[in-house]
Amino acid sequence: xxxxxxxxxxxxxxxxxxxxxxxxxxxxxxxxxxxxxxxxxxxxxxxxxxxxxxxxxxxxxxxxxxxxxxxxxxxxxxxxxxxxxxxxxxxxxxxxxxxxxxxxxxxxxxxxxxxxxxxxxxxxxxxxxxxxxxxxxxxxxxxxxxxxxxxxxxxxxxxxxxxxxxxxxxxxxxxxxxxxxxxxxxxxxxxxxxxxxxxxxxxxxxxxxxxxxxxxxxxxxxxxxxxxxxxxxxxxxxxxxxxxxxx
Numbered sequence: 410x411x412x413x414x415x416x417x418x419x420x421x422x423x424x425x426x427x428x429x430x431x432x433x434x435x436x437x438x439x440x441x442x443x444x445x446x447x448x449x450x451x452x453x454x455x456x457x458x459x460x461x462x463x464x465x466x467x468x469x470x471x472x473x474x475x476x477x478x479x480x481x482x483x484x485x486x487x488x489x490x491x492x493x494x495x496x497x498x499x500x501x502x503x504x505x506x507x508x509x510x511x512x513x514x515x516x517x518x519x520x521x522x523x524x525x526x527x528x529x530x531x532x533x534x535x536x537x538x539x540x541x542x543x544x545x546x547x548x549x550x551x552x553x554x555x556x557x558x559x560x561x562x563x564x565x566x567x568x569x570x571x572x573x574x575x576x577x578x579x580x581x582x583x584x585x586x587x588x589x590x591x592x593x594x595x596x597x598x599x600x601x602x603x604x605x606x607x608x609x610x611x612x613x614x615x616x617x618x619x620x621x622x623x624x625x626x627x628x629x630x631x632x633x634x635x636x637x638x639x640x641x642x643x644x645x646x647x648x649x650x651x652x653x654x655x656x
Contacts, residue, residue: 414605417420421462430644445503445617446610446615446618447496447499447500448496448606448610448613448615449501449610449615451492451495451496451499451602451606451615452603452606452607452610453640455599455602455603455606456603458595458596458599459596459599459600459603462489462540462592462595462596462599471592473590473592473593473596474593476596476597476600481597481600481601482592483584484597484598484601485601486580487577487580487581487584487598488597488598488601488602490576490577491573491577491598491602491608492574492578492602492605493570494570494573494574494577495570496570497566497567497569497573498566498567498570498574498580500566500571501513501563501564501566501567502565502567503563503564504560504562504563504566505560505563505567506558508552509552509553509558510567512548512552512553513549513564513567513568513571514547514571514574515546515547515548515549516545516546516550516568516571517571517574517575517578518545518546518575519541519542519543519545519546519575520571520574520575520579521575521579521651522534522538522539522542523575524576524579525579525582526573528579529579529582529583566592581594587627587642603611
């Protein structure tokens, strides 16, 4: 019994750790650095995921089936729910502080519970499980109502993302029952999502905005200046000139 709980507990701890870390990282990127380009961020995430999985499959590390039209049709709706959930989550995180964002995300189990019973036709959980989920949800609602930095639009986007996250997770659970491995699901989702994210990124002008972003633009100018200076004079002479300018 304990052996069966071990992997589930490890997966839950890993998910919680990564989820919390990503919230801090995304909040820092969008708020502290002003990099508010959610579709570009999601495009990079999908491209990186597909690239890593394809490289690992090429080296024979993963036995991921090839993408077929039947698989795309089967996973199109779960992928759409994930993409919309991820987008709304970033939009919500922009206007919310991390504790409230984390609290709002804790409402997802209630959506999972409802969909498991109504959509997956699973038995109703025990009274203890239902009470625990309701207690967490009510606590999250109370925390949100007492938030001094309450932002209605951000909370609305966050609420919609919670519903979509619960729906996406339920659909993934159903795919798992249909003998699809986690890596196959991850590969399918990334391959399906990457094209729409890239199209929206270019359509919204985020790609061109990224290249004019102050930090990236500054870094590119600095790199160009360094190479231009070293091309026209020796490294020692370039260093001496730079030191003279500083002093």
